Amino acid sequence: MPCKMYSSVRKFGTLSKHIPSAFDIAIVGGGTAGMNIAWKLGRYYKKLNIALIEPSLFHYYQPMWTLVGAGIKNFESSVSNFSDLTRNLRIVKLRDKTVEFIPEENCIRLATKGYLRYNYLVVCTGIELDFQRIKGIDEAFQKDNVCSNYSPDTVQKTWKCLQNMESGNAIFTFPNTPIKCAGAPQKIMYLAEDYWRKTGKRDNINILFNSSLPGIFSVPKYAKSLNEIIEKRGIKTNFRHNLIEIKxxxxVAVFENLDTGDKVPFEYGMIHVTPAQKPSEILKPIGDQAGFVDVDKYTLQHVKYPNIFSLGDCSNLPTSKTAAAVASQSGILFWNLVNVMAGRDPPMKYDGYSSCPLVTSYSKCILAEFDYDLKPKETFPVDQGKERRSMFIMKSTFMPLLYWFLHVTGRWSGPGKLRKLLRFGLSD
Ligand SMILES: Cc1cc2nc3c(=O)[nH]c(=O)nc-3n(C[C@H](O)[C@H](O)[C@H](O)COP(=O)(O)OP(=O)(O)OC[C@H]3O[C@@H](n4cnc5c(N)ncnc54)[C@H](O)[C@@H]3O)c2cc1C
Structure with missing residues (x-):
């Protein structure tokens, strides 16, 4: 691939005997975004000195956790060893945590290996779960009737909660912060409703969706479908309600009414908690006011430091934080980065594409796809606002394969080409 590189790596000593402490490109975070970008760069730019910094031994396919919580898939199918995924990736892999960004000096500090210099930096550290904003959460998780699909430590409890639930209120929460996959808090609710209906318990269970948001979903087309489902299936919604305490x-779960400030207690038989989420503190030197990495929403290049790029949940891209969004961003970021390294302007523009497979039962799914303007940007030439079995198969069978075979190997950059192929002759 022809590309004039910015400069070859300068030597600033070594991190260890075999590892230089200066890199052409450093990628911080080897999750959904980092793994894809690392493979794209590693595959095509073999002469570059690239480092991938990731502290975790495991890589998670988090979209699977909705299905794990509903007992459809086992947890193991959502996990892979980081080393297995990167064995053939010929770049430097550092199992370490970045603890400081020093952008003025093109430098990051690692928890154990010291300072590392870079010419270009890609930041993809994800978003942190902040369960501690809920008073009493640690004690609550000791009980059998409190669960959350959001953490690898608690997701397997969800299926037990669903099975144990016999009667009373089943509450599903949505916090008062940006979160990853804004559809996930309600997907598990629809699955639970379907499960309790099939097992004959539904009449004894009152299902509540207590959400900080003012409505069910941000994209009007899909909100309409979801509101109809909620109505048809007898689910009660309490919007602008934020979970603040579990006794x-x-x-009893205590919610704050975000309009009146009142504290409203709800008794529960079970509760599925979606925690508040926040960007890591260490992103501050490169973050916006809210602490997310401050990038141009079209080019993914940092607004202040042109040699820094970011994608995924840690970035301030104003779209829904999903793996699907990451896939599209990865293609844009890759081309913009290599062009900037070659001294050119970033040529590609991200349109905010994100997608959310809204699983509505054990056999149906609405595949929401949309852009920055919350306009549907659907891949398939059918009305994706309808519940469909085909979309459920897509979510449960096809997407995991796509993730493990194409996404984490850097071969997937979103459905743009597929959409063009399938919708050939049709306008978007
Ligand atoms: C329950 C649930 C359901 C979901 N459902 C869907 C879905 O159906 N469809 C969909 O598209 N998306 C879904 N998502 C969202 C999707 O998983 C995320 O948006 C995606 O994983 C974001 O990728 P990322 O790389 O930004 O973050 P992550 O994949 O979380 O990766 C971040 C990585 O950075 C590493 N890291 C963190 N801090 C540091 C540091 N200081 N130094 C170095 N490394 C660091 C972490 O260890 C981690 O490996 C779901 C998520 C959840 C939790």
Whole structure:
């Protein structure tokens, strides 16, 4: 691939005997975004000195956790060893945590290996779960009727909660912060409703969706479908309600009404908690006011430091934080980065594409796809606002394969080409 590189790596000593402490490109975070970008760069730019910094031994396919929570898939199918995924990736892999960004000096500090210099930096550290904003959460998680699909530590409890639930209120929450996959808090609710209906328990269970948001979904087309489902299936919604405390000994969850400030207690038989989420503190030197990495929403290049790029959940891209969005961003970022390294302007523009497979039962799914303007940007030449079995198969069978075989190997950059192929002759 022809590309004049910015400069070859300068030597600033070594991190260890075999590892230089200066790189052409450093990628911080080897999750959904980092793994894809690392493979794209590693495959095509073999002469570059690239480092991937990731502290975790495991790589998670988090979209699977909705299905794990509903007992459809096992947890193991959502996990892979980081080393297995990167064995053939010929770049430097550092199992370490970045603890400081020093952008003025093109430098990051690692928890154990010291300072590392870079010419270009890609930041993709994801978003942190902040369960501690809920008073009493640690005690609550000791109980059998409190669960969350959001963490690898708690997702397997969800299926047990669903099975144990016999009667009373089943509450599903949505916090008062940006979160990853804004559809996930309600997907597990529809699955639970379907499960309780099939097992004959539904009449004894009152299902509540207590959400900080003012409505069910941000994209009007899909919100309409979801509101109809909620109505048809007898689910009660309490919008602008933010979970602030769980009194586990009393089975009471306390919500703050975000409009009135009132504290509203709800008794529960089970509760599925979606935690508040936040960008890592260490992103501050490269972050916006909210702490997310401050990038241009079209080019993914940092607004202040042109040699820094970011994608995924840690970036301030104003779209839904999903793996699907990451896939599209990765293609844009890759081309913009290599062009900037070659001294050119970033040529590609990201349109905010994101997608959310809204699983509505054990056999149906609405595949929401949309852009920055919340306009549907659907891949398939059918009305994706309808619940469909084909979309459920897509979510449960096809997407995991796509993730493990194409996404984490850097071969997937979103459905743009597929959309063009399938919708040939049709306008978007
Ligand atoms: C329950 C659930 C359901 C979901 N469902 C869907 C879905 O159906 N469809 C969809 O598209 N998306 C879904 N998502 C969202 C999707 O998983 C995320 O948007 C995606 O994983 C974001 O990728 P990322 O690389 O930005 O972050 P992550 O994949 O979270 O990766 C971040 C990585 O950075 C590493 N890291 C963190 N801090 C540091 C540091 N200081 N130094 C170095 N490395 C660091 C972490 O260890 C991690 O490996 C779901 C998520 C959840 C939790």
């Amino acid at each position: 586990a000994s009393e089975n």
